[in-house]
Amino acid sequence: MPHLSPLLLPSPVGHQYYTTFYVLAVLLNQALLLWVGHRRGYPLRSWLLLTTGVTLAFIVGTKLIAVPGPDWAALWQPGQWPAGTARSVLGGAIGAALAGLALRRWLGYGWHALDAFCLPTAAAYAVQCVGCLLTGCCFGHVAAWGVTYAPDTLPYLVQVQRGLIPATAAHSLPVLPTQALAGLLVLGVGGLLWALRRRPWPGGSWRLLQVALLLLGRFLLEFGRDPAGEQVGAGLLSVGGLALKQVQWVLLPLLLLFGWGWWRRTRATAPAAEVVPANQSLRILLGVAAMLALTALLGPAAFTLPEVLVLKAGLTVVLLAEALALLRRRAEAGPHRLSLPLGLASVVLLFTNQAPAPTDSAAVRRYLTLGVGGTGGAYDQQHIESGCSGSSSRTAYYHRYRVAGGTVEYTVQNPRRAFRALGVGVWRGAEDIGIRQLAPNGPFATGNPDYVLHRRLWDINPYIEYRYPDGGNWSLGFRAGLHLGQLGYADQALRREASGGRPRPMQVLPEASLWTGVRRLAYLQADFGTGPLALGNYVYRLGVGSGLGATDGGHLLAGFALASHYPRPVMGFVSGQLRLGRTGLLLEPSAATDFGRHYQLSGQLRYALPLAGRR
Structure with a gap:
């Protein structure tokens, strides 16, 4: 041989x-x-939660089974984890099996x-x-x-x-x-x-x-x-x-x-046909909360960065999908119903942070920042048309919209130069419009509108940002850009489209944002049409923000927003940015509402990939 x-x-x-x-x-x-x-x-939401939960249990199980006996005492201290990188697939299999059995039953x-x-x-x-x-x-x-x-x-x-x-x-x-x-x-x-x-x-x-x-x-x-x-x-x-x-x-x-x-x-057991379960929103959100509690209890040392990214991505997608599902069920889900998924989304990444942000403020840092997200909302309009005989017609328009997409951005942090970012966003979605004839002197009816029109929304959004001085005390920031596409279908656009018998031409609208102040303490900001907030219902905002003492770029902004709506265009809004340690992840939630039928919800998850050339 x-x-x-x-x-x-x-x-x-x-x-x-x-x-x-x-x-x-x-x-x-x-x-x-x-x-x-x-x-x-x-169903995507419950299935993704089940698979993410099984993955979490597998990761924890591979490590727990390899922890030496004397080190088990450290596990009872919140946030502590024994040193060492030993793993065994046997522990992962046990953890995954137990989690699969529990979540299978919990989610139906x-x-x-x-x-x-x-x-x-x-x-x-x-x-x-x-x-x-x-x-x-x-x-x-x-x-x-x-x-x-x-x-x-x-x-x-x-x-x-x-x-x-x-x-x-x-x-x-x-x-x-x-x-x-x-x-x-x-x-x-x-x-x-x-x-x-x-x-x-x-x-x-x-x-x-x-x-x-x-x-x-x-x-x-x-x-x-x-x-x-x-x-x-x-x-x-x-x-x-x-x-x-x-x-x-x-x-x-x-x-x-x-x-x-x-x-x-x-x-x-005789073979039987599989019964596909329905999504159960409350159980899904409680499951996410339980996983967050577990990751918080174990602490950041229990997971490597790749594990953190996988778990964060899974849980964040579940929450965003849950929020979008509630948006679609507008008759059942007002803005108050969305507070739980959006609140959980704002902390889903905090329990597994890896390390504090870098402290070298004089260094130049360059990033390729990739983002995914979406926005959705609803508003009403009234159109009155009078004739020469004194008669008038009154029409109600009911709008609901949702878009999804992402951004690609070249970002620079340089305390000696004003240039901050150059990027482009691409968004695509749909708008549903209900139309109802109203009595000239009757109330504005809102119950169970029949959405008879459906229009496609899309947008290409190049933009540029400046900030001067970057990292200083009193600073000034500016963003400008353009929106090219079909951003929304208000009542006037629909009527022109109907009378002309052909689709309307592409829209070209500006966007701008200006803020000034001490970013980490307090600043004033005015903006209109920034990013995905231009789609569906173009928004103007004026607010006061604060970094809450942080110097890593995170902030909270709140104030008033204006967008088309009958009877009043005014909403309150709150938005923010969470920079998540050194993971490179940023979460940017935003919510505006009049606590009635007028609202706009938006969220982006962005990842800043460091580029070579730091000096």
Whole structure:
């Protein structure tokens, strides 16, 4: 037989193989889960909350199971987390299973929802195994053929410590690639489930079968894994003369439990059609609040930056989707109903901040700032038309609109120059218009309008910002830009469109914002048509703001807003910006309302990506 040479893997020193593939695995898992949920017709809001909750439990579980016994006392101190980066997928699997069972029931999903995790989990775990293989964790015993590792890797250092190789060796001895075998195991089990997908299965039996087969495979793989590569249960334990690793003794009863559960469910439960649950807004928001409380209790040290970004993105999208859903149900959801999702959205990112903002105020910083968000609102109009005979007609117009989009911005923080940002926003959405003829002297009817017209909204919004001096005490800031598109359909535009018989031409409207004062203490601001606030119902604002003592750019602004509405155009508004430590994330919520039928709600989540050239 031909001799197979060991495979020398590239050195992980100076590289982040584990972290890179870990992030890829988490993102792939979330993307596949969303795709599977879409294919099954699951409602986005509750399904995204369920998948984010399972991901959170998996992350926490991988770390909790690897915490040494003496360090568990630190977990009872809020915000404290033991030092160390050890992880074990076994703890993650336990945490994910418990969270899946709890959230499934809480959100009204059947057992079939657990089966939806099977194939995404298999693909994600296979990707993570590549990172483990390249890094050298979870390695196998020395073998005649396998993979070899470069100096300063865990297998190399362990073999030096055991005297198997000198400290000057070019590489380690060959070890079994147990990480690759684990990846092949999950892909094989996933392939088996895919091949059997046409068979009628009782809900949950797919997941039970997958877990049982993976437990069996992991039990067998442990015979080839080096104890030095184990994070949990590496010691040998002899029971009745049979010596196994501690982790294997744990795997055995779990294997029997899940195997029995699969056998019993497939024998005792008849396959039934899946029932897709409805969204339950209150339960969704309570679930988000519970996850926020958990992340606050664990503290920022419990999560890495990629984990924080994944969790923040999931929870923020849930809240924005919940707010938009309430906007669509305008008859049921007034502005007061939106306070809970918007309030939670304003703190969803605060509980997992990573580090304080940089304090070097003299440095020049450049960023590419990417943003996503949307706006929505409603307003009424009245049109009266009189004839020469003295008769008149009175028409009511009821408007509701929603848009979504994003911005790309080049941002500079330079205390010696006034230029601040150059960017462009792209927005797209729709406006629904109801029309009703009113009695000339009757009340303005608002009940159950029939939205008979539907118009598409879109906008391209280039803008530029200046601030002078940047970082000084008394400062002056200015923003100017243009809006090009179809920004909204007021009553006059609709009547001209109807009389002309053709769509109206593209609109070109200005935007501007001017503020002055001591930004961190108090400042005065006037603006009109800034960003997405120009769409649907063009807004003019005058307000007083404060950075509340912060010097990192965050602020709170409140005052009066003017926009078209019958009977009065005046609203109160509050808006702000939260700069979230050194994560590069910014949350920008805004709300204006007359606490009646006139309101406009907006929110953006932006990420500032540092660019080279800082000096």
